[in-house]
Amino acid sequence: MNALDTIGQLISITLVFSTALIFTGLGGVFSERSGVVNIGLEGLMIAGAFGAAVFTDQAIQGGMKHGAPWIGLLAGLVLGLVVSLLHAVATITFKADQTIVGVVINILAAGLAIYLTKSLYEGSGQTPTLEYVFNPVAIPGLSDIPLLGKGIFTAYPTTYIVIGVVILSYIVLYRTTFGLRLRAVGEHPSSADTVGISVTKYRYIGVMLSGALAGLGGATIALTTTSNFAHNTISGQGFIAIAAVIFGKWNPLGVAGAAIFFGMAQALRNWAQLFEWSHHIPNEFFYMLPYLLTLLVLAGAVGRSAAPGALGEPYDPAKR
Amino acid sequence: MNTMRKIFDKSSFLVPLVAIILGLICGALAMLAGGYDPWMAYTALVKKLFGSPYDIGEAIRAITPLIFTGIAVAFAFRTGLFNIGADGQFLMGMTGATIVGVTLDLPWYIHAPLAIIVGGLFGGLWAALAGYLKAARGVNEVISSIMLNWIALFLSNYIVGTYLVMEGQQKSKPVHESALVSIKWLSESMGNARMHWGTLIALIGVVVFYVILWRTKKGYELRAVGLNPNAALYAGMNVNRTIITSMFISGVFAGLGGVFEILGVFGYQTVMAASWGYGFDGIAVALLGGNTPIGVFLGAVLFGGLSYGSAGMSFGANVPPEIVRIVIGSIIFFVASHGLVKFFLKPFMARRSNKGKSEGGSAL
Numbered sequence: 001m002n003a004l005d006t007i008g009q010l011i012s013i014t015l016v017f018s019t020a021l022i023f024t025g026l027g028g029v030f031s032e033r034s035g036v037v038n039i040g041l042e043g044l045m046i047a048g049a050f051g052a053a054v055f056t057d058q059a060i061q062g063g064m065k066h067g068a069p070w071i072g073l074l075a076g077l078v079l080g081l082v083v084s085l086l087h088a089v090a091t092i093t094f095k096a097d098q099t100i101v102g103v104v105i106n107i108l109a110a111g112l113a114i115y116l117t118k119s120l121y122e123g124s125g126q127t128p129t130l131e132y133v134f135n136p137v138a139i140p141g142l143s144d145i146p147l148l149g150k151g152i153f154t155a156y157p158t159t160y161i162v163i164g165v166v167i168l169s170y171i172v173l174y175r176t177t178f179g180l181r182l183r184a185v186g187e188h189p190s191s192a193d194t195v196g197i198s199v200t201k202y203r204y205i206g207v208m209l210s211g212a213l214a215g216l217g218g219a220t221i222a223l224t225t226t227s228n229f230a231h232n233t234i235s236g237q238g239f240i241a242i243a244a245v246i247f248g249k250w251n252p253l254g255v256a257g258a259a260i261f262f263g264m265a266q267a268l269r270n271w272a273q274l275f276e277w278s279h280h281i282p283n284e285f286f287y288m289l290p291y292l293l294t295l296l297v298l299a300g301a302v303g304r305s306a307a308p309g310a311l312g313e314p315y316d317p318a319k320r
Numbered sequence: 321m322n323t324m325r326k327i328f329d330k331s332s333f334l335v336p337l338v339a340i341i342l343g344l345i346c347g348a349l350a351m352l353a354g355g356y357d358p359w360m361a362y363t364a365l366v367k368k369l370f371g372s373p374y375d376i377g378e379a380i381r382a383i384t385p386l387i388f389t390g391i392a393v394a395f396a397f398r399t400g401l402f403n404i405g406a407d408g409q410f411l412m413g414m415t416g417a418t419i420v421g422v423t424l425d426l427p428w429y430i431h432a433p434l435a436i437i438v439g440g441l442f443g444g445l446w447a448a449l450a451g452y453l454k455a456a457r458g459v460n461e462v463i464s465s466i467m468l469n470w471i472a473l474f475l476s477n478y479i480v481g482t483y484l485v486m487e488g489q490q491k492s493k494p495v496h497e498s499a500l501v502s503i504k505w506l507s508e509s510m511g512n513a514r515m516h517w518g519t520l521i522a523l524i525g526v527v528v529f530y531v532i533l534w535r536t537k538k539g540y541e542l543r544a545v546g547l548n549p550n551a552a553l554y555a556g557m558n559v560n561r562t563i564i565t566s567m568f569i570s571g572v573f574a575g576l577g578g579v580f581e582i583l584g585v586f587g588y589q590t591v592m593a594a595s596w597g598y599g600f601d602g603i604a605v606a607l608l609g610g611n612t613p614i615g616v617f618l619g620a621v622l623f624g625g626l627s628y629g630s631a632g633m634s635f636g637a638n639v640p641p642e643i644v645r646i647v648i649g650s651i652i653f654f655v656a657s658h659g660l661v662k663f664f665l666k667p668f669m670a671r672r673s674n675k676g677k678s679e680g681g682s683a684l
Contacts, residue, residue: 039462086653089660090653090656090657090660091657093659094657094659094660094663095659096656096657096658096659096660097656099402099462100607100652100656101653101656101657103404103600103603103652104649104652104653104656107600107604107645107648107649107652108645108646108649108650108653110645111642111643111644111645111646111648111649112350112642112646114640114642114645115350115354115640115642115643115645115646116354118640118642119354119355119356119640123640231594232593232594235594236466236470239463239466239467242463243463243467246460246463282478282482284474284475284477284478284481285474285478287470287474288470288471288474288475291467291468291470291471292467292471294463294467295453295459295464295467295468295471298453298457298459298460298463298464298467299453299457299459299464300457
């Protein structure tokens with residue numbers, strides 16, 4: 001195996017892991033930019049992964065083949081969105097503590113997903129392995145580029161989608177009236193309210209977008225990495241996505257960069273197993289790596305990043 | 321009569337109660353949706369809980385770690401911190417106790433206390449790390465302690481699996497007899513339920529929690545920082561040091577929870593695929609108890625009881641035990657969104673107060 005081949009491999013594993021983190025991280029951006037902390041991204045990802053696995057399985061049983069994962073992807077999006085509504089109603093309409101509700105979303109989603117899986121699949125704690133999931137698609141031409149072309153341009157459809165979503169998110173946030181208003185609501189809700197922008201409406205949209213995107217993130221993992229849903233399908237990626245939001249300073253491009261960084265930390269774990277030298281290092285240290293790097297990065301050179309001004313505060317017009 | 325009404329009108333008491341009922345209803349709805357019989361399931365739960373002296377003893381065993389993690393999380397909440405890392409601190413406490421229990425050979429009156437202290441310190445220092453990162457580097461304690469939870473899991477597994485391992489098994493060598501804190505005579509009289517001194521220490525912990533926060537100068541500072549860090553800073557308090565102190569104390573509580581699982585219950589530590597989640601349940605316990613000493617104790621009893629009884633549901637009514645997570649999640653949801661609960665209660669409250677008025681009117 002030559003060096004460039006292995007680097008290409010690292011890149012392609014990195015892209016697989018990063019895709020889910022980018023989706024979810026972008027979700028976090030929309031929610032937090034509107035002023036709502038979303039600790040529940042992990043739970044929303046669980047909802048997405050569960051929905052994707054179950055609906056893909058149903059579609060396959062219904063006779064679909066390569067179209068089935070697309071049904072699953074859509075189901076993941078919808079389920080994430082539905083669960084995030086719970087967050088929105090509690091924190092925006094009823095002004096509940098955002099962090100606590102996020103924790104609740106995590107507990108509820110994990111409990112519900114396993115409970116429903118066991119109910120649907122006769123006591124088994126996981127869905128059957130899906131026969132049809134996403135397969136890497138090579139972009140003709142680009143993937144033939146010598147050296148690194150194969151690593152970068154032979155990726156899952158979800159990876160291509162996420163690249164589009166990153167660009168779209170950036171444009172929406174910084175180049176449209178909608179984005180300006182969303183940011184205004186998160187930065188200074190009372191001013192936004194004064195000029196006639198509905199704080200409630202924009203925060204609902206922000207949280208629901210986070211649900212849809214985190215749902216896509218979870219679905220991505222089920223449909224590209226694990227090929228089923230089990231209790232450990234989502235194990236901490238939602239929290240790493242939150243770290244990516246902070247590391248990326250609430251900017252879609254920054255968050256994508258941070259997510260790729262964390263994706264690489266996860267990929268290193270799998271990638272290193274390919275080599276002889278890694279067998280001398282205890283497995284546990286590879287498992288620790290993504291979390292350790294996240295911690296070091298947050299503590300290190302990044303410095304204090306400025307969160308949206310009104311992040312975490314329920315908006316109460318009476319206190320204006 | 322009037323005082324009774326006052327007590328019941330206090331939403332601080334009413335909201336958790338209504339939340340518990342709504343939570344149980346949510347669980348029942350989920351069971352109906354899954355095609356199970358909720359009545360049978362809840363009956364099986366209660367039966368499991370009070371079925372025999374053994375079950376009562378084991379339920380107390382299940383409640384004990386939740387008291388520890390509950391006061392750990394509540395303590396941090398009181399000082400304005402969200403210690404979501406109690407889970408990792410719990411694991412570090414377990415590991416500290418196992419290291420001392422397995423590697424050292426000492427007389428019992430030194431060995432057991434030493435194992436407890438070391439485990440507590442492990443938990444405290446692990447939490448203080450998150451406190452330091454917040455105080456010195458401005459890292460949100462929620463993120464850092466979540467990362468520390470995972471690191472604690474793998475670090476514990478590494479220590480147990482490499483240095484303390486029993487040959488050919490995925491667990492540590494047994495902790496020496498001299499470090500164990502089980503209560504033999506009580507266990508024997510309760511059908512060999514695993515009773516231990518940790519339960520008593522958990523109750524003392526509840527008192528300590530109260531005394532530190534409400535009866536000491538340091539506790540006053542901790543609460544002041546929790547209520548308004550800017551005001552506390554202006555009053556000359558060292559906010560950064562307070563953050564680290566608070567996390568340390570919180571972590572000691574969580575760590576002790578782990579310590580007694582090793583020294584009182586199992587006597588060895590396994591290599592775990594995932595943590596037991598006592599730390600996360602501690603969040604639920606603290607929230608339900610409104611971060612008050614008595615409330616946390618009652619919250620731990622409720623959640624420990626539900627979790628232990630859930631085993632009965634899967635045997636007795638064939639319901640997946642995860643249903644209890646749904647119940648617990650819903651309960652915290654309703655406690656957190658008390659606005660929502662009050663919204664549900666409004667019609668009842670209004671009717672009652674109207675009734676009161678009309679009755680008063682007729683008397684005149």
